[in-house]
Amino acid sequence: MPERVALYPGSFDPLTNGHLDVLFRARRLADRVIVAILENDEKKPLFSVEERLEMIREIVGGDSAVSVRSFSGLLVDFAAETGATLLVRGLRAISDYEYELQMALMNRRLAPSIETVFLMAKEEYSYVSSRLVKEVARLGADVSGLVPEPVRHRLEARLPRS
Ligand code: PNS
Numbered sequence: 726m727p728e729r730v731a732l733y734p735g736s737f738d739p740l741t742n743g744h745l746d747v748l749f750r751a752r753r754l755a756d757r758v759i760v761a762i763l764e765n766d767e768k769k770p771l772f773s774v775e776e777r778l779e780m781i782r783e784i785v786g787g788d789s790a791v792s793v794r795s796f797s798g799l800l801v802d803f804a805a806e807t808g809a810t811l812l813v814r815g816l817r818a819i820s821d822y823e824y825e826l827q828m829a830l831m832n833r834r835l836a837p838s839i840e841t842v843f844l845m846a847k848e849e850y851s852y853v854s855s856r857l858v859k860e861v862a863r864l865g866a867d868v869s870g871l872v873p874e875p876v877r878h879r880l881e882a883r884l885p886r887s
Contacts, residue, residue, distance in 0.1 A: 728757060728808075729754075729755045729756050729757075729810065729811065730755060730756065730757045730758075730759065730807060730809040730810065731751050731754060731755035731757070731758045731759070731809060731810075731811040731812070731813050731842075732759050732761050732800070732803070732804050732811065732812050732813065733747065733748055733751055733758055733759070733760050733761065733813040733814075734761040734762075734763060734796075734800050734803075734812065734813075734814075735760075735761075735762070735814075736762070736763055736765065736768060736770065736855065737760070737762050737781060737855070738768070738770040738771055738772055738777060738855050738859075739771070739772055739777065739780060739855055739858070739859075739872060739876045739879070739880065740777070740780065740781050740784065740855075740872065740873065740876055741850070741853050741854070741855055741858055741871060742846075742850055742853065742870070742872060742873065743815060743817070743850035743851075743853045743854075744815065744846075744855075745784065745873060746846040746847050746850055747813065747815035747844045747845075747846050748760065748785070748791065750844045750846075751811075751813040751842075751844060752790060754811065754842065755811055756790065757790050757791070757792070758790065758791050758792075758813070759791075759792050759793070759794055759807055759809060760781055760785070760791065760792070760793045760794070761795070761796050761800070761803060761807075762774055762777050762778060762781070762793070762794070762795045762796070763795075763796065763797070763800075764795050764796065764797040765797075771859055771883060771884075772879070774795045776879070777795075778793055778794075778795060780875050780876055780879060781793045783875045784873045784875055784876075794807070799835065800812065800832060801832050801835045801836035804836065804839050805836065805839075809839070810839055810840065811839070811840055811841075811842055812829075812832060812839060812840070812841040812842070813841075813842055813843075813844060814828070814829070814841060814842075814843055815843070815844055815845070815846055816843045816844070817845075817846065817850075817851045817852070817853075817854075818851060825843065828841075829841035829843075850871075853871050858871050858872055858880070859880070859884075862880045862881070862884050863884045868880060
């Protein structure tokens with residue numbers, strides 16, 4: 726049986742516990758999972774790609790079946806380069822669906838042999854997004870339980886409470 730490789734792409738600025746939960750679930754579906762961080766400065770990220778690579782590697786480093794890479798260009802090209810045949814995306818609420826469906830169908834058009842699978846994180850994370858985590862952290866809220874500890878440390882260092 727050929728090895729089944731899944732790609733879990735995103736901005737991960739920063740990785741949340743919802744992302745991590747989806748990653749664990751993807752890990753059960755594939756022999757290897759590659760977390761793929763999009764290089765996109767247009768989004769004005771809080772953390773550089775290098776910082777995100779470092780943080781996520783720190784979090785998942787114990788699992789040899791998970792690797793963390795950055796990519797630019799088309800996701801399906803990166804999937805082909807890495808031998809991935811599954812694209813994993815997390816779905817929280819119905820509001821995610823429209824954008825995700827468009828991306829999945831476009832990716833299918835570009836690369837018909839690559840399948841997108843949607844995974845649902847635990848319901849306790851259904852409201853957690855990188856954007857909201859940054860917003861509340863910036864305003865001084867405690868984000869423990871919403872993000873892994875290495876992310877929390879870096880958020881606190883980057884966004885000192887006033
Ligand atoms: O976490 P995000 O920002 O919702 O992730 C979006 C991501 C990285 C999956 C998407 O923007 C992407 O795949 N970009 C790469 C460029 C590409 O392939 N675009 C066409 C996808 S339909």
